[in-house]
Amino acid sequence: MRSIALYFSYSRCYDNSYLEHSIPLTCYHFLFSVYDSSSLLDPKLLESKITEKSRLLILCSSSNPTGSVYPKKLLEEIARVVAKHPRLLVLSDEIYEHIIYVPAVHTSFASLPGMWERTLTVNGFAKAFAMTGWRLGYIAGPKHFVAACNKIQSQSTSGASSIAQKAAVAALGMGYAGGEAVSHMVKAFCERRDFLVSAFGELDGVKVSEPQGAFYLFLDFSYYGTEVDGFGLIKDSESLCRYLLEKGQVALVPGDAFGDDTCIRISYAASLSTLQAAAERIKKAILSLKPQVYV
Numbered sequence: 065m066r067s068i069a070l071y072f073s074y075s076r077c078y079d080n081s082y083l084e085h086s087i088p089l090t091c092y093h094f095l096f097s098v099y100d101s102s103s104l105l106d107p108k109l110l111e112s113k114i115t116e117k118s119r120l121l122i123l124c125s126s127s128n129p130t131g132s133v134y135p136k137k138l139l140e141e142i143a144r145v146v147a148k149h150p151r152l153l154v155l156s157d158e159i160y161e162h163i164i165y166v167p168a169v170h171t172s173f174a175s176l177p178g179m180w181e182r183t184l185t186v187n188g189f190a191k192a193f194a195m196t197g198w199r200l201g202y203i204a205g206p207k208h209f210v211a212a213c214n215k216i217q218s219q220s221t222s223g224a225s226s227i228a229q230k231a232a233v234a235a236l237g238m239g240y241a242g243g244e245a246v247s248h249m250v251k252a253f254c255e256r257r258d259f260l261v262s263a264f265g266e267l268d269g270v271k272v273s274e275p276q277g278a279f280y281l282f283l284d285f286s287y288y289g290t291e292v293d294g295f296g297l298i299k300d301s302e303s304l305c306r307y308l309l310e311k312g313q314v315a316l317v318p319g320d321a322f323g324d325d326t327c328i329r330i331s332y333a334a335s336l337s338t339l340q341a342a343a344e345r346i347k348k349a350i351l352s353l354k355p356q357v358y359v
């Protein structure tokens with residue numbers, strides 16, 4: 065069983081003094097230890113880890129950082145587990161709902177029987193409408209939960225700009241799931257995904273799993289690790305990313321930020337030509353590294 069793969073802002077919630085007392089450490093850790101090799105939550109494992117102290121289950125589909133998408137059947141099994149624990153709520157982050165590749169299909173957790181009352185659905189404009197940094201999102205759920213969220217949110221951050229709100233109104237006017245413009249963008253993401261999966265698939269020892277949604281590859285690079293002259297020891301995801309930045313001038317995110325130190329995350333929200341150049345540079349830089357473990 066491998067650990068985690070969770071969008072790092074959720075892991076940081078624990079460090080937030082607002083939430084320190086409302087999210088028990090045990091819950092935080094348990095979220096990080098019930099993922100199977102497909103980076104999807106295993107309902108049986110989930111069931112075995114829930115205690116009377118568990119309060120919040122965080123789901124993210126399509127996932128940042130793995131690009132995994134939960135099939136409806138699996139979500140139904142998770143819903144059956146959740147239903148047995150009346151004090152457990154679900155936060156379902158669906159910000160990548162429209163960035164999904166055929167044949168994967170998005171299912172909203174709150175749409176499953178009995179789950180609307182238990183679920184806070186998080187969404188926003190940053191991804192499907194390329195409004196990263198505009199910081200406009202929304203939450204959907206039962207009124208009493210949303211009112212409680214409002215109390216915290218209004219004291220920690222406030223004032224969505226009128227420009228972002230106008231842009232969001234325009235985005236919603238583009239048609240179902242963003243209409244043709246978004247499907248055109250998703251097609252381009254899919255081509256980039258295919259390119260990167262095949263480019264990194266050729267590298268010795270790198271474990272690649274094909275993302276079904278979002279625009280990230282989460283690659284297991286634990287095969288590589290060595291002492292490099294003039295650089296030092298590559299011993300974890302952070303030192304590997306630093307090495308690739310210095311040697312190849314390619315910026316990547318260490319898997320450690322998501323709780324998995326064996327991986328690095330590549331965002332393919334960049335043009336195909338940029339990604340082709342980046343893949344070449346990574347390959348070239350990696351060639352001078354010797355494997356630390358033979359797999």
Ligand SMILES: Cc1ncc(COP(=O)(O)O)c(C=O)c1O
Nearest residue numbers: 071128159188190196197199200
């Ligand atoms: C899973 C997930 N949720 C939420 C967000 C937040 O998006 P923003 O704050 O840019 O609207 C991101 C951004 O990377 C994300 O990956």
